[in-house]
Amino acid sequence: MSQIEEVSLEKFKHLVSERALTGETMLLNMGPQHPSTHGVLRLLLELDGEIVVNCIPDVGYLHTGIEKNMEAKTYQKAEVMTDRLDYMNTVGNNLAYVMAVEKLIDLDVPARAQGLRVILTELQRIASHLVWLGTSGLDLAAMSMFLYCFREREQILDIFELVSGQRMMTTYFRPGGVWRDVPVEFEKAVRDFIKIFPKRVDEYESLLTKNPLFIDRTVGLGKLDGAVALSYGVTGPPLRASGVNWDLRKARPYCGYEQYDFNVPVLNDGDVYARYLVRIQELRESLKIVEQALNKLPLGPVRSDNRKFVPPPRSEIGVSMESLIHHFKLWTEGFPAPKASIYSAIESPRGEMGLLLEGDGGPKPLRVHLRTPSFDNLAVLSQIVKGHLVADLVAILSSIDIVLGDIDR
Amino acid sequence: MGVEQKLGNMGVVTTTLETVVNWGRTNAMWPMLFGLACCAIEMMSAQASSYDMSRFGMELMRASPRQSDLMIVAGRVSKKMGPVLRRLYDQMPEPKWVLAMGDCASCGGVFNNYAIYQGVDEVVPVDVFVAGCPPRPEALIHGVMTIHEKVKGETFKQYAEKYK
Numbered sequence: 001m002s003q004i005e006e007v008s009l010e011k012f013k014h015l016v017s018e019r020a021l022t023g024e025t026m027l028l029n030m031g032p033q034h035p036s037t038h039g040v041l042r043l044l045l046e047l048d049g050e051i052v053v054n055c056i057p058d059v060g061y062l063h064t065g066i067e068k069n070m071e072a073k074t075y076q077k078a079e080v081m082t083d084r085l086d087y088m089n090t091v092g093n094n095l096a097y098v099m100a101v102e103k104l105i106d107l108d109v110p111a112r113a114q115g116l117r118v119i120l121t122e123l124q125r126i127a128s129h130l131v132w133l134g135t136s137g138l139d140l141a142a143m144s145m146f147l148y149c150f151r152e153r154e155q156i157l158d159i160f161e162l163v164s165g166q167r168m169m170t171t172y173f174r175p176g177g178v179w180r181d182v183p184v185e186f187e188k189a190v191r192d193f194i195k196i197f198p199k200r201v202d203e204y205e206s207l208l209t210k211n212p213l214f215i216d217r218t219v220g221l222g223k224l225d226g227a228v229a230l231s232y233g234v235t236g237p238p239l240r241a242s243g244v245n246w247d248l249r250k251a252r253p254y255c256g257y258e259q260y261d262f263n264v265p266v267l268n269d270g271d272v273y274a275r276y277l278v279r280i281q282e283l284r285e286s287l288k289i290v291e292q293a294l295n296k297l298p299l300g301p302v303r304s305d306n307r308k309f310v311p312p313p314r315s316e317i318g319v320s321m322e323s324l325i326h327h328f329k330l331w332t333e334g335f336p337a338p339k340a341s342i343y344s345a346i347e348s349p350r351g352e353m354g355l356l357l358e359g360d361g362g363p364k365p366l367r368v369h370l371r372t373p374s375f376d377n378l379a380v381l382s383q384i385v386k387g388h389l390v391a392d393l394v395a396i397l398s399s400i401d402i403v404l405g406d407i408d409r
Numbered sequence: 410m411g412v413e414q415k416l417g418n419m420g421v422v423t424t425t426l427e428t429v430v431n432w433g434r435t436n437a438m439w440p441m442l443f444g445l446a447c448c449a450i451e452m453m454s455a456q457a458s459s460y461d462m463s464r465f466g467m468e469l470m471r472a473s474p475r476q477s478d479l480m481i482v483a484g485r486v487s488k489k490m491g492p493v494l495r496r497l498y499d500q501m502p503e504p505k506w507v508l509a510m511g512d513c514a515s516c517g518g519v520f521n522n523y524a525i526y527q528g529v530d531e532v533v534p535v536d537v538f539v540a541g542c543p544p545r546p547e548a549l550i551h552g553v554m555t556i557h558e559k560v561k562g563e564t565f566k567q568y569a570e571k572y573k
Contacts, residue, residue, distance in 0.1 A: 004492040032493050035442050035472040039449075040490055061490045062446055065524035080519060087447035131450065134457075150457030157454075168447060168543055405446050408487075 015056050016046045025053055032061045036139045036394040039404030041378075043393075050389050055382045059375075062408040070368040074334030075101050075175065078365065082355075083169040086372065086406035088128040091120045091160070092348045094173040099254060100344040100357040101175040104337045108304050113177035114256045115297040119190065120163070120172065121255075121346075122286040122293070126197070127156040128349035129279045129286075133204060136276075136398035140217050145207060152200055159189050176310040177303030187294065194291050201283050209280070218273040222384045222396035225270060232383070233376040236351025238400055241278045242270035248347035255346075260292045272399040279401075309335045334363030350374050350401055374406035427564055434478070434504070435466075435557040441477035442470035443497065445484030448511040448543040452483045455546035465553060474500040479556065480533070481549075485513035486526045498533045503572060506556050509535045510549060512542045 009021065019025045031042040040061035046054035066085060070078040082093040095117055102109060130149040137145025157167045163182045164170035172179050208214045224234070226242040239246055247264040249257040265281035267274040304310050311330045312323035329335075337359035345354035351373025360366035377400050385393050444452060455462050462468060471477040474497045486494055498507070509529050512518030515538040517527035526532060536559060539552035 004496060032490065033443055033472075033474075033497055040445055040493075061487060061493070062485070063487050063489060063524050064446075064485055064520055065522040066520075069520060069522050084447055084519070087450060131453075135453075146453075147458045150454060151459065154454065154457075154459045167545065168450065 012044075012056075015044075016054055019048070019053070020046050024048075030390075030393075031058075036398065038135065038398065038402055041402070041404055041407075043397075045390070045393070047390065050391075052385050052388055052390060052393055055385045055393065057378055057381060059378070059404075059407050062404045064405070064409060066409045067368050067370060071365055074363045075337060075365065076330070076334060078368070079174070080169070080171050083171055084405065085370065085409050086348065086350065086353065086374070086403050087168065088131055088403050089124055089348045089350070089353070089406075090168055091117075091124045091170055091172060092346055092353060094171060095121055095255070096344060096346045096348075096353050096355045097357075098173045098175050099346070100342050100355045101337070103344055104340060104342045104357055104359050105175070105309055105335065107176050107306060107309050109177055110301045110304065111256075111298045112181075112300045113302045115293050116163075116178050116182060116302065117173055117255050118257065118260070118293045119290050119297070120160070120170075122289045123156050123159060123190075123193075125286045125349045126283055126290075127153050129283055130156075132279065132349075132398075132401045136395070136401075137208070139394050139398045140214065142208065142214065145204065148200070148204065148207075152197065155193055155196075159186070159193065162186060162189055174303070174310075176306065177301070181302045190290065190294055194287060194294070197287055198284065201280065205280060208276070215273065217392070217395055218276060218399075219269075219271060221272045221388060221392050222399060223270050224380060224384050228383060229270075229380065232380040234351070234380050235373050236347070236349070236377065236401075237275055237278045237282065238377055238380075239351065240264065240266050241274035243268040248345055248352055252345070254344075257289075259296065260289045262286075262289050262292075272395050275399045275401075336361060336363050337365070345371065348373055350403065350406065351377060353406075370409055372406045372409060374400075374402040374404075378402050378407055431561050431563060435560050437466045438478045438506075438553075438557070438560075439469050439471050439476060440467055440479045440481050441474055441497070441501070442472045443480065443483070445482065445486065445490065446513070448483035448514070451543040451546055452481060452510065452549060455549045460546040460550065462550065462553070465550070465557070467553065474498075475502060477501055478505055479553075480505065480507045481510050482507065482514040482529045482533075482535075483510045485518065485520055486529050486532060487524050488526065491526055491532045494529070495532050504568065506536045506560070507533050508552050508556060509538045510552065511544055512540060514538075515540065518542055 026047045028045045028047055030045055032040040042058040044056040045052055066081050070081045079097055082097040083090045085093050130153045134146040134149035160170050161167050164172040224242045226244045229239050229242045245266045250264055262285045265278045267278055307326045311327050316323040317327055339359055339361045341358045343356045345352050353373055354371035356369040357365055358367040385396050509515045514529045517525055537552045537555050539548050541548050
């Protein structure tokens with residue numbers, strides 16, 4: 001095992017100010033093991049007393065080689081890797097991937113599958129925002145938020161377990177639809193959640209929104225200008241809190257989002273408090289989408305019947321020779337995809353989650369590249385924390401809502 | 410419910426020092442607040458209201474390795490993180506235990522590639538492996554209780570030999 005390398009100041013003097021070289025300011029490592037970095041992120045801070053002069057993020061402590069691993073697997077098997085990218089948005093990553101595959105091989109998706117995809121992705125958005133709310137509450141010493149948020153999150157995870165058998169890494173969406181139809185208990189479980197959740201959001205808001213301590217710690221902090229955000233490629237709630245109305249669900253609708261009536265919350269302040277308000281409003285809007293999608297959910301098949309790409313059901317294999325051949329071919333060598341390059345993107349809870357998929361005519365992708373929102377959102381951090389206190393850096397970092405699996409992949 | 414029931418009105422109990430020490434160690438085993446990847450979210454779920462690890466005296470996650478007894482390696486360990494993890498382990502005071510949570514920390518899981526250690530036992534000695542991707546909070550609690558059972562059976566002689 002390699003040792004931790006001792007680095008001299010000479011090596012990174014281009015990153016810090018001249019005052020650091022004379023010893024006037026202090027260099028301090030925050031992370032990779034630190035409770036408020038939301039994972040294994042290392043921040044090299046240059047401090048003048050308690051004021052942050054420079055903040056240099058060092059990523060890569062969770063580099064997993066997911067892109068390369070996906071290239072070694074067939075199109076069906078590569079999907080399990082996408083779950084583990086941004087582990088707060090597992091079904092969303094699946095969605096981006098299966099949409100790219102469907103675009104590449106030109107596969108149809110039944111309407112019921114589209115509806116189920118929307119319901120589960122929006123539930124996942126709520127779950128992700130709840131984890132964010134709980135952990136950023138912890139960062140601001142509001143411990144009880146964590147306990148309340150995880151209570152509701154468990155309810156969403158129970159729904160995922162009901163439909164897929166797994167709490168987090170569902171791999172429920174498959175190219176051409178979803179794995180199988182939802183059980184009969186699904187509708188009641190989602191209706192229960194829809195009934196209970198608005199009251200719970202009111203409860204969160206009563207704890208934080210008008211809490212003077214919370215307002216003191218968040219208003220006016222980490223101001224991000226809309227133009228700066230755009231130039232850094234920031235997407236998601238941090239961008240919408242800076243006054244830019246950009247949401248892929250409205251701008252480039254996918255999965256039938258154009259059928260649903262929902263608002264995209266946009267605020268102009270661009271500070272930590274605005275980002276909090278945007279996410280709280282998104283909780284309510286996502287719930288609206290879930291309710292509409294559940295009411296509109298049509299009956300019918302949940303997977304395409306194109307047997308060249310979608311394996312036949314078990315019942316067919318015993319009676320049809322053709323189905324047996326398809327089953328064998330699909331699970332041993334996979335399906336070939338044409339030589340083409342496809343980009344498909346979804347609006348993940350953190351921003352634009354995009355996936356570039358390049359086929360080479362064979363059953364495995366030639367190149368997979370991921371455009372992950374946390375990476376670009378983190379890039380702007382060094383701009384917005386300058387001049388703030390170290391304690392406020394914690395609040396600003398948590399307001400961006402990064403996931404290290406998403407950054408390092 | 411407690412020691413009073415066993416004592417009656419005698420007011421005296423005889424036991425061995427090892428039993429008392431191990432009883433103390435199992436009932437206040439502080440884990441290190443150290444999440445790596447997906448499993449860390451399930452570790453947080455295990456801490457939160459539904460599963461409530463404080464039933465086992467483990468609600469106090471310490472951010473500093475100097476104050477913790479148990480390292481839960483929750484997630485995949487990359488080549489860049491390995492030396493950091495080792496340093497954190499070295500900074501923990503004795504006695505200390507390691508729980509490898511999830512498939513990635515146990516054996517590399519689905520990531521058989523250049524970037525990930527194929528099991529955290531390449532970096533630090535591991536006491537208990539918990540399977541699952543990610544393991545359910547119940548599985549983590551079971552792993553923790555397995556460590557407790559292990560600690561209850563440890564003797565001073567074993568410690569003396571281990572740290573000679």
